[in-house]
Amino acid sequence: MTKTQFEPSMRSRPVYGELTPRPGSGHLFVADGEGAEAILDLFQKAGAQASSLLEKSHIIYMPGPNGTDLGARLEALGAAQYHRSPSFASAQSRLKKVLADAHMGLQIYLAGTEGLMGQAQRDVIEAGLPHEAVQTEHRGSTVRRVQCVHCKGITENVRTDPFKCSHCGLHLFVRDHYSRRLAAFQGVNIDAEDPGQVPDAVERFK
Numbered sequence: 001m002t003k004t005q006f007e008p009s010m011r012s013r014p015v016y017g018e019l020t021p022r023p024g025s026g027h028l029f030v031a032d033g034e035g036a037e038a039i040l041d042l043f044q045k046a047g048a049q050a051s052s053l054l055e056k057s058h059i060i061y062m063p064g065p066n067g068t069d070l071g072a073r074l075e076a077l078g079a080a081q082y083h084r085s086p087s088f089a090s091a092q093s094r095l096k097k098v099l100a101d102a103h104m105g106l107q108i109y110l111a112g113t114e115g116l117m118g119q120a121q122r123d124v125i126e127a128g129l130p131h132e133a134v135q136t137e138h139r140g141s142t143v144r145r146v147q148c149v150h151c152k153g154i155t156e157n158v159r160t161d162p163f164k165c166s167h168c169g170l171h172l173f174v175r176d177h178y179s180r181r182l183a184a185f186q187g188v189n190i191d192a193e194d195p196g197q198v199p200d201a202v203e204r205f206k
Helices: 035-054 071-075 088-100 114-126
Strands: 026-032 057-062 081-084 106-112 134-138 144-148 154-158 171-179 184-189
Touching (some): 026 035, 026 088, 026 114, 035 057, 035 071, 035 106, 057 071, 114 134, 114 144, 144 171
Parallel strands (some): 026 057, 026 106, 057 081, 144 184
């Protein structure tokens, strides 16, 4: 599966690239779902250098929101460390420990869904690592992590627009405005001026 192409949008919306092997003291990969394919492609690009790269690699992987699980293919690469988690929440403590123990020159590669990449990148920033060390590539599902601007609750894997907030029950319009601090898009009450006038939900994110 090739990387996802997004239409141009507002400036706060993240822009993703393509993972490329770089020289570094270590290599941390965090991916979900089809993001595994971006990592596999990276090692293909590395060619003769792939073996030495793997000797310094730590891969953290979890299935995607649509159930895609390519963990066996990643594990077969033979990285120095491989860890599979059922979700980002369960992997976060390991990720934070790796970032806290990181040495200068660590290269970080994030691939998969926007929710995964946004949360991992937030943890990287909080750990004080330079943003220049981070590469991102979107693969797979386009479901969104959305914060209700009214109750501040976050709903994971939003597929429709509008959608009903899982915390306060308001019907929310999903904006392209993105908060890097929260690693979430913003949802705004769609019927605030005309209560009860809610358009039919359309599946925009798959």
